[in-house]
Amino acid sequence: MPLGVYVQLLASGLSTGSIYALVGLGLMLAFKGTGVLNFAQGELVTLGAYTALFLSLTTSLPYWAIFILTILVAGVVGIVFERLLVRPLMRAPEFTVVVATLAVGLMIKDALRIAWQESVSSIPSPFADVSVRFGDISINAQYLWVTFCALAIMGMLALFFNNNLAGKAMRAVAQNQTAARLMGIRVNRVFSATFALSSAIAALAGILIAPIHGIEPEMGNVLMKGFVAAVLGGFNSLVGCVIAAFMLGVIETFGGAFFGGLFKDVTAFALLILVLLVRPNGLFGSAEARRV
Amino acid sequence: MLEVSHLTAGYARTDVLFDISVRIDAGGFVGVLGSNGAGKTTLLRSISGLTRVSGGAVLFDGKSVNGLAAEAIVDFGLIHVPQGRMLFPDLTIEENLQLGSYRSGARSVYSANLKRVEHYFPILSQRKTQRAGVLSGGEQQMLAIGRALMAEPRLLILDEPSLGLAPRIIDDIFDVLTHINAEGVTILVAEQNAMKVLEHARFVYVLENGRISHSGPSEELARSEAIQKSYLGLA
Numbered sequence: 001m002p003l004g005v006y007v008q009l010l011a012s013g014l015s016t017g018s019i020y021a022l023v024g025l026g027l028m029l030a031f032k033g034t035g036v037l038n039f040a041q042g043e044l045v046t047l048g049a050y051t052a053l054f055l056s057l058t059t060s061l062p063y064w065a066i067f068i069l070t071i072l073v074a075g076v077v078g079i080v081f082e083r084l085l086v087r088p089l090m091r092a093p094e095f096t097v098v099v100a101t102l103a104v105g106l107m108i109k110d111a112l113r114i115a116w117q118e119s120v121s122s123i124p125s126p127f128a129d130v131s132v133r134f135g136d137i138s139i140n141a142q143y144l145w146v147t148f149c150a151l152a153i154m155g156m157l158a159l160f161f162n163n164n165l166a167g168k169a170m171r172a173v174a175q176n177q178t179a180a181r182l183m184g185i186r187v188n189r190v191f192s193a194t195f196a197l198s199s200a201i202a203a204l205a206g207i208l209i210a211p212i213h214g215i216e217p218e219m220g221n222v223l224m225k226g227f228v229a230a231v232l233g234g235f236n237s238l239v240g241c242v243i244a245a246f247m248l249g250v251i252e253t254f255g256g257a258f259f260g261g262l263f264k265d266v267t268a269f270a271l272l273i274l275v276l277l278v279r280p281n282g283l284f285g286s287a288e289a290r291r292v
Numbered sequence: 293m294l295e296v297s298h299l300t301a302g303y304a305r306t307d308v309l310f311d312i313s314v315r316i317d318a319g320g321f322v323g324v325l326g327s328n329g330a331g332k333t334t335l336l337r338s339i340s341g342l343t344r345v346s347g348g349a350v351l352f353d354g355k356s357v358n359g360l361a362a363e364a365i366v367d368f369g370l371i372h373v374p375q376g377r378m379l380f381p382d383l384t385i386e387e388n389l390q391l392g393s394y395r396s397g398a399r400s401v402y403s404a405n406l407k408r409v410e411h412y413f414p415i416l417s418q419r420k421t422q423r424a425g426v427l428s429g430g431e432q433q434m435l436a437i438g439r440a441l442m443a444e445p446r447l448l449i450l451d452e453p454s455l456g457l458a459p460r461i462i463d464d465i466f467d468v469l470t471h472i473n474a475e476g477v478t479i480l481v482a483e484q485n486a487m488k489v490l491e492h493a494r495f496v497y498v499l500e501n502g503r504i505s506h507s508g509p510s511e512e513l514a515r516s517e518a519i520q521k522s523y524l525g526l527a
């Protein structure tokens with residue numbers, strides 16, 4: 001194969017990985033902040049995509065306005081999700097919460113299936129039909145845009161958690177709620193903010209993936225890949241999650257190109273098992289908790 | 293400054309504190325002495341809002357703080373250093389101190405308070421960028437007190453700061469508390485270490501099985517036979 005094809009596969013793989021990274025980051029964020037493994041995270045991606053689709057069908061707003069509005073709506077969805085589901089179950093056993101989020105995820109998925117009879121649809125993106133040329137290699141601009149967004153979110157989160165008092169307060173709540181309260185930190189507000197952020201990141205993934213893979217009720221199944229990336233990355237490190245997600249996306253894409261589409265998922269999970277056999281704490285995790 | 297009157301408090305089904313009355317005037321250094329399970333932690337948690345009070349009142353500056361959330365009580369300048377220190381182990385020493393000054397009333401005096409903490413505990417400034425989790429027990433207690441000082445306390449309540457520490461470190465810590473008190477911070481310290489409390493506090497309450505069994509100025513209690521027998525190991 002010519003070099004150009006490899007580069008295009010790489011770009012496509014990185015953009016796929018970027019989506020996994022965003023899903024993984026959202027999962028990790030909610031888990032670290034509140035101890036809840038949110039199995040509805042995938043459906044938050046779906047909801048984000050449908051919100052954008054709804055806005056693009058019912059209004060004549062430009063891409064950027066839809067982009068920002070969708071993320072704001074997703075933030076509110078996250079807050080409602082936390083209030084109605086997570087907070088009342090905060091004192092329940094962990095499995096109860098996990099099952100509850102799983103159930104809500106399934107409900108969202110089926111509700112969308114019932115409400116939205118059209119098959120796959122998409123939202124227009126100004127990047128989707130543009131190619132960026134490097135010499136005689138051309139790459140779809142949407143791939144670059146998706147990858148850029150994932151890296152930007154990672155950078156913003158790292159800055160937020162390491163250099164901002166509110167971000168540090170979030171980490172403090174994750175480590176010792178009682179002590180955080182004794183510092184005057186409003187734990188409930190931090191929980192709301194955590195889910196708002198997590199849901200906003202999920203919606204971003206939804207908007208970004210829509211022009212590439214289309215919008216349909218099943219798109220939330222990307223949850224598993226995000227989960228794999230987060231675990232591979234050690235479930236504690238933002239950078240680890242993103243690198244693992246990139247690896248996953250790239251290996252999958254090349255695997256799919258060389259051995260056929262069915263090979264994709266096999267690679268992801270084989271990689272997970274292999275890595276965890278050798279490094280039980282993930283590629284970038286260590287036995288003791290690490291800083292982000 | 294703090295007035296606890298006829299307080300009854302406890303956990304889900306059982307009360308563990310009965311009819312407790314404790315009073316601390318501004319500038320005071322008061323001790324609560326009690327052995328394991330006497331109810332010291334429960335008393336401090338009731339004052340700082342972590343444990344629900346079932347009867348009686350807790351007044352801070354004459355205002356009732358009963359029923360207020362712990363995170364709201366902090367805003368009055370009532371700062372609690374809990375038993376077991378409860379640091380944020382994965383945050384650095386510096387970040388732990390920054391979170392100490394999280395409450396709105398403390399942010400504007402961050403640098404002055406940081407200077408004060410580094411003055412009392414120079415070891416903390418040398419190890420600023422290390423995780424709190426790697427500190428030794430004594431250093432952790434220093435950080436816990438330092439973090440509380442960052443909150444610009446008016447009343448500092450401490451739960452067994454001597455727990456698990458070497459005698460020399462305990463001396464250092466009580467010396468610092470005495471200095472802080474001389475700077476104008478009112479102090480309430482709960483301890484099993486009778487010697488230290490009687491030496492540094494000016495007034496002491498003795499807690500037994502959830503009730504105040506004795507109280508009085510330290511010199512007076514130190515001479516009492518009952519106290520000598522049960523708490524100082526003197527026959």
Ligand SMILES: Nc1ncnc2c1ncn2[C@@H]1O[C@H](COP(=O)(O)OP(=O)(O)OP(=O)(O)O)[C@@H](O)[C@H]1O
Nearest residue numbers: 303308326327328329330331332333334335375484
């Ligand atoms: N969370 C809880 N739930 C139920 N009972 C509790 C709880 N915490 C403490 N108790 C009970 O309350 C009583 C007083 O405990 P408390 O922790 O206040 O004692 P303490 O004087 O601080 O003891 P120590 O010196 O061991 O810290 C004990 O009988 C204890 O078993």
Ligand SMILES: [Mg+2]
Nearest residue numbers: 332333375451
């Ligand atoms: Mg105790």
